Amino acid sequence: MHAAIVTGVSRGLGAALAGALLGRGFEVLGVGRSTPPQLDGARYRFAPFDLAQVERIDEALAPAFAALGEARPASVCLVNNAALAGPVGTLGKLTAGEIASSLAVNLAAVVALTNLFCLVFADPTLPRRVINVSSGAAQNPLSGEGAYCAAKAGMEMITRVLAAERNETSFRSIAVRPGVIDTDMQAFARSQSPDILPSVELFKGFHRDGRLVAPVVVAAKIVDRLIVGEVEHGRTYSYAEL
Numbered sequence: 001m002h003a004a005i006v007t008g009v010s011r012g013l014g015a016a017l018a019g020a021l022l023g024r025g026f027e028v029l030g031v032g033r034s035t036p037p038q039l040d041g042a043r044y045r046f047a048p049f050d051l052a053q054v055e056r057i058d059e060a061l062a063p064a065f066a067a068l069g070e071a072r073p074a075s076v077c078l079v080n081n082a083a084l085a086g087p088v089g090t091l092g093k094l095t096a097g098e099i100a101s102s103l104a105v106n107l108a109a110v111v112a113l114t115n116l117f118c119l120v121f122a123d124p125t126l127p128r129r130v131i132n133v134s135s136g137a138a139q140n141p142l143s144g145e146g147a148y149c150a151a152k153a154g155m156e157m158i159t160r161v162l163a164a165e166r167n168e169t170s171f172r173s174i175a176v177r178p179g180v181i182d183t184d185m186q187a188f189a190r191s192q193s194p195d196i197l198p199s200v201e202l203f204k205g206f207h208r209d210g211r212l213v214a215p216v217v218v219a220a221k222i223v224d225r226l227i228v229g230e231v232e233h234g235r236t237y238s239y240a241e242l
Helices: 012-023 054-070 096-120 146-165 184-190 200-208 215-228
Strands: 002-007 027-032 044-048 075-080 128-133 171-177 236-238
Touching: 002 012, 002 054, 002 096, 012 027, 012 215, 027 054, 044 054, 054 096, 075 096, 096 128, 096 146, 128 146, 128 215, 146 171, 171 215, 184 200
Parallel strands: 002 027, 002 075, 027 044, 075 128, 128 171, 171 236
Antiparallel strands: none
16 A cells, blocks of 8 residues: 655645545645535545644644554555645735745645654655645746745755765655646736736736646646656656656
8 A cells, every 4th residue: 555645635736646546555744724525435634724723733643653653554645735825915015924824835834744754754665755746836936926936945955965865766856837727826826916926917918828727737746756656766757757
């Protein structure tokens, strides 16, 4: 039995990833504020949690992680997928609280969850994998999405740091930029006015040009290429490589 932990299972790519993994026979632990009805069955467990509460991650999620480990999986994978699109706005128009909330979910929670994963699944003989769902925003600045861009860049650096710290052959840390996916985050971006999100035309263009890909399509590619397939430690993969 192989196991995976997926954050942000409420909808979008997270729900699609959990579904694809269940379809491949994985035991799946979903983490999020809610879980969609299609994710059920004996091999699915759900840990309700708001990842904005970073300081509570250890106490709230350690029992669920430990229970998964007690099932003695043949391998285990953590997929850090949860993300917040907001707040949007150029620097100088945001509040400190909005920035803190964004970085909590999009970066601090990723680091805390990865730390917990390494603590609970410490057996060097157990094949382990951490997959961080990043974005082209990690490299390309988007006006009005500063906090999001900074978080995704930080996520890719944590991927590389983890690869430097864990050089055993049983451990792999990678990031993936999954392309433009037809999710609520894209719809949210398209709904913004140019004075709030100066890069809004980019998102409208993705939709207008038919470039958005269904979450189930992207999820299947990620599972096949990055969760089941062989990967290069510390590398960031693009959608074109899936």
